[in-house]
Amino acid sequence: MALPPGEYKVLFINNVSKTCVTIQIYIGDGRPYPTGIADYGIQVVNGVVKPYVEKFDEVVAQIYSISAYNASLNNYGASLQLNTVLQVNTLYGSQEYWLQNVINFMTNTSEYSFVDNIWNFTSCYSELNSSSIIGNGGVCWFTGGLEINDYYVYATEWLNMSYPLNVALFIRVSTVPQGVEVLFGYINSTSCVIYDNVTIKVPCVTSAYLLVSGYNTTGSRNAYDTEFVFGGEKCGEVTSFNSLNAIIYMFYVNGKDVFTPKTLFPFGIDTAEASNNLFTVPYNGAYKVEVGKCNEVVLTNSCSPIVVKVNGSRARANC
Template identity: 40%
Template sequence: MHIIKLVIVILILLSLGNHVSLYSQCNNTYILNITSPSAFIFNIEGENVNISILRICNNSCQKLIYMNYTKNNLTSGLLLIQGKYKVVVKSASQFNFHYYIIKLKCIQKALCPSFLFSTNESVLIPIPDLETPEALKAFVVSNVSLSFEIIQCNKIIKEYENTTIVFSKDSYVYFKNPKNIFIKICVYKDSLFYLSYKVIPCFINPYLKLSSLSSEGIASYGILNETKATKPYLIKTTSILGKFNISCILAYNYSQNLVPPCSASLQLNVVLKTCRQVYWLQNVLEFLTLKHEFKLADGILNITCIDSTLSNSSITSPNGYVTIVNQSGKIEYYYGNYYCQPELKYCLPLCGYLVTNVSLEKCGILISFAVIFVKNGSSMCYKEIVYDNVLIHGKFKFAYILVCGKHYTPIGSYYDAELVFGGGGNGEITKFCKLNATLWLFYLKNNTYVTFPNYFTFGEDTAEKVVNIAVNFCKYYAKLTTGKENFRCYRACSYSIDPFHYHNIPSSRNSSTKSITVITISSHVSNPNYYTYEILIPIALILSFILYYLLFRKNDSGS
């Protein structure tokens, strides 16, 4: 009998607690400390919910900066600058409330830039025309209401009015003919807003930046030009090999003073992809064609974004260091083997291989630059020179050389591999008076060097250019002579080589990983019943025993 009485008391107290919770626990307050411009994004699941955001000033006064009322679910956001804020969420019924704070970063990437604007005028931003089908998506967040438009040829394609946030999934637009595209932001008063947009090509266009001047030879851009359609392809490898056979070479530059006038270069250029970074790797024979001399030089550039840097602590080698180069008015950080650039004499014909290898090590990524000579003049020889081993420090999940025709690099260049002739250095443009050479380009696949599916006759990833070179393609190699330039693409026959088992290198553990960086995530579920029960259950139990004692035990003792 006593147990039944105790249960009745507990149920009465819990029902009273639940009644109180429905009317007193539907007002939630959050304090935010923002250290840099951030996007405050929130999601409300429930009906008749009111949200207010107040900025707490130094004198403890509060200024209302945002207020909204939703009859149904709501997902929205606001740009918050540095300071302290109070968020108040009210409702007479049950609701769920989640919020995220994302620090906003301005990143300089060619096709995916981010900007932070402070303006009281409309802003019109032109979108790059890649001359291939492309898609566009954008993310906008502001501290005041604005209008967002995507415009093509003076026609509004997509529009959002009187909003503080536009999510990228809502702004996605596909353009079959991407010409004259703009993003327009219209503000109604002094505004601070953040814009990040991304241009997504269906495939790259190797001819996009091509002019009458280029480096020439043999290159793979990861793109197949079929009769009816253009198809991109992707190749991951740990080694690229460029084979050369030069029987005649003479270059002369009459106008520039960047390098000796008779200089020219043969360059093996590739792109290294890691989980977080992208690097451009250059393996070079620098010729002094009048003196029959050349030196071995390499270069590494961080192309993760337009303003990426390198330092002598992030990349090391006993043979080189990082230096600052002014490239057409733009400051760039290059690693090069400046301490030790082997200089050699050569005779014609000169035959051999340029090889660039990458491997994933415990302490970082090891990059090896090498050259193999198999013929120097009339005599056969075999001379292997690994002239630089460079270590990029850090912990990496994967590292490989990438050839991909679907995407551009973050700076707008290509994920390509190329073995090309160019000027002697420092962006020189040189003229070839004499040239007779054959070039091959291979990548490592299953311990064998094989051809790419197709080749182009020009390279676009180096500043050094040439004139007076004609390229003719035959099955799987390129024949270079003096003559008029011809920029073309050729399908390659399948062919493989094994250059004296040189490719005995560790393979990188290629893995397909999708990395997501979450800067700050906070969430809160507002459920009055849940929080009331969590707090009141132990209180109810204590009060139950007290009431039980007062009501029943006393009566029992009295009787």
């Protein structure tokens, strides 16, 4: 929703308790922003905003189709990112991690690759020591403004892209004796591939799960959310798309239960990369992302949970 310039007042009424509460406010200045679908654990019921909590051990997001498109940056880079928060509870406290399963596109050569990142969201200046994480990749440094952060990263080789592109991304977590195991994978028309198996070494883990919560923020003051969004290729880049016609969807898996987000928003706030000319609308039980401008609203989910199939294979495959 776009508001004209002016002075606005927002009234918060605590009708739950008589104690003081902390209000977490996210303020955006409009485009550019990551565009697609995002679950913040907030829904509007009869005009009243109500938070909710979702815990799950796997998130799956699918691109039903992407037509030919191009990005306007000089390096022709763009990305589609499945990002979520990992909550790790231990005997000595909790830790939070930002997990990213990304498709990077090089639009001038019609190539794509898969990239995963792990960031420490436990506090504003959390470290991610290379000795505390094991996978196919390694720990790198990123400088953003005055902040220096280290993060885990791994990337596959570039693959040739054919249209329409139909692929599902997934992130799956479980506890192991060393800490928490995180699987990053994808399902295409021929196979289910786990391209990176990462172990985060955390002692004395009592539980670990993916978390969406409208009640709290992480120790780094980021939202407990899940995002499936388009943006620039990397390093906070902003991409303008010359053309795009994508149909996307996502759902959660917790044990044998499969369910969809209660409410979705058409933009992300934790993802650094963004686009300045895309919008999202509901489309036949999924969501369409196109080039243009639209007065976007909350994307309420009125559809039944579905299990995405790619060439007859269930998205949660034995891989």
